[in-house]
Amino acid sequence: MSxxxxxxxxxxxxxxHGLFVCxxxxxxxxxxxxxxxxTQGSFEPPLVVMGVRADSTSHGxxxxxxxxxxxxxxxxxxxxxxxxxxxxxxxGGRFEAAPFQEGPKGLxxxxxxxxxxxxxxxxxxxxxxxxxxxxxxxxxxLLEDGEALTMASTGWNYxx
Numbered sequence: 001m002s003x004x005x006x007x008x009x010x011x012x013x014x015x016x017h018g019l020f021v022c023x024x025x026x027x028x029x030x031x032x033x034x035x036x037x038x039t040q041g042s043f044e045p046p047l048v049v050m051g052v053r054a055d056s057t058s059h060g061x062x063x064x065x066x067x068x069x070x071x072x073x074x075x076x077x078x079x080x081x082x083x084x085x086x087x088x089x090x091x092g093g094r095f096e097a098a099p100f101q102e103g104p105k106g107l108x109x110x111x112x113x114x115x116x117x118x119x120x121x122x123x124x125x126x127x128x129x130x131x132x133x134x135x136x137x138x139x140x141x142l143l144e145d146g147e148a149l150t151m152a153s154t155g156w157n158y159x160x
Contacts, residue, residue, distance in 0.1 A: 018072070019150065021034060022050065025061075029063060031057055032094050033060070047122070049135075051130040053130055068121070069108055071116040073149040080098060112143070114144060116141055116143050120135045126142070149158065
C-alpha cells in the first residue's frame with residue numbers, strides 16, 4: 001500500500017499547534033521566526049522540543065550558540081506572528097516591528113506577549129528538512145496569562 005499524499009496532508013494538519021516566536025542571538029545579530037512545531041518534552045528537567053527548517057538562518061545560529069528563546073503569543077497576535085512568519089533577507093529586521101528585552105541569557109524576549117522562556121540546547125535530531133532541537137528551560141518570564149495563539153485560529157497551514 002502506498003502513502004496517500006492527500007490523506008497524509010489532511011491528517012498531519014490536524015495535529016494541533018501553538019504559534020510562538022523563536023528568538024536567537026549571535027553576537028550583535030538578533031533574529032527570529034514563527035515556530036509552530038513546538039511541545040513540552042519533560043517536567044524534570046523542563047524541556048521543550050522544536051522543529052526548525054534546516055536551511056534557515058536561525059537554524060545555524062541555534063547550532064552554533066546552543067540556545068534559543070520561545071515567546072508565547074496572545075490569541076489576538078496573529079499579525080505579530082505574521083511578521084516573523086514571512087521569509088526575509090538578512091537578519092534582525094523582524095524585531096524592528098516587535099519591542100523586546102534581553103532575558104538573563106541575552107536572548108530576545110518580546111514585550112506585550114504572554115511571556116517567554118530562554119533555553120539551552122541539550123539535544124538535536126537531524127532528519128529530513130527540519131531539525132528537532134531539544135532545549136532545557138533556563139529562564140521564564142510571565143507577563144500576562146491568557147489564551148495562546150494557535151495555528152487553527154489563524155486559518156494558516158504549515159505542515160502536512
